[in-house]
Amino acid sequence: MKVISTNICNNPRTFIWNGKEEQTGIFKYPTKEELFLTKNDVKKDTIINRVNHGGTNKACYLFSSEQYPFWKERYPNQEWDWGMFGENLTVEGLDESKIRVGNIYQLGKALVQVSQPREPCYKLGIRFGTQKILKEFINQNHPGTYVKIIEEGEVTKEDELILVSLSKNTLTIQEFYELMFLKEKPQNILKKFMENEAVPQYKKDRMLKYLK
Numbered sequence: 001m002k003v004i005s006t007n008i009c010n011n012p013r014t015f016i017w018n019g020k021e022e023q024t025g026i027f028k029y030p031t032k033e034e035l036f037l038t039k040n041d042v043k044k045d046t047i048i049n050r051v052n053h054g055g056t057n058k059a060c061y062l063f064s065s066e067q068y069p070f071w072k073e074r075y076p077n078q079e080w081d082w083g084m085f086g087e088n089l090t091v092e093g094l095d096e097s098k099i100r101v102g103n104i105y106q107l108g109k110a111l112v113q114v115s116q117p118r119e120p121c122y123k124l125g126i127r128f129g130t131q132k133i134l135k136e137f138i139n140q141n142h143p144g145t146y147v148k149i150i151e152e153g154e155v156t157k158e159d160e161l162i163l164v165s166l167s168k169n170t171l172t173i174q175e176f177y178e179l180m181f182l183k184e185k186p187q188n189i190l191k192k193f194m195e196n197e198a199v200p201q202y203k204k205d206r207m208l209k210y211l212k
Contacts, residue, residue: 007083109153
């Protein structure tokens with residue numbers, strides 16, 4: 001896997017939602033500068049809602065460049081550029097069906113751990129100009145992934161994600177993502193989910209009611 005674009009939001013975008021003025025940092029664009037990954041966010045990036053964005057388990061968001069052709073065909077009138085999905089790092093070769101939750105990678109000068117998939121919210125709809133993309137994004141089943149920063153450091157374009165530690169728990173990002181939206185939770189996947197030490201505890205707490 002290789003970083004092909006580093007993206008940040010320099011200035012928040014203001015919009016009206018349900019009659020109220022809000023702001024968002026989802027409008028990220030490529031930058032020639034390296035990104036510095038801190039324990040809670042990407043330095044110099046814009047984060048408006050720190051309840052749902054940033055923090056230990058969502059410090060940096062990665063999205064696959066291979067998903068762009070699908071979305072470009074679906075939304076040809078958008079002004080396309082890397083960072084369209086609000087990702088800090090656009091990554092070549094990122095496959096959610098193979099990446100295990102808990103995997104640890106060397107990424108530039110930073111050390112990161114795969115933590116959880118991205119769940120789309122209405123702000124993705126704001127970026128695309130339609131809320132219908134939320135259901136489409138869920139159905140496409142390639143959400144990208146957040147990473148936890150174990151060691152802070154700089155990341156630049158062309159840096160590779162080098163596997164340092166393969167999680168013994170085989171739960172993948174894609175399985176994690178599917179589990180969140182399936183009405184009937186497969187117990188074998190749910191078991192892996194609950195036993196995976198890298199899955200955030202608040203996510204596990206929400207799934208307790210589905211255990212049989």
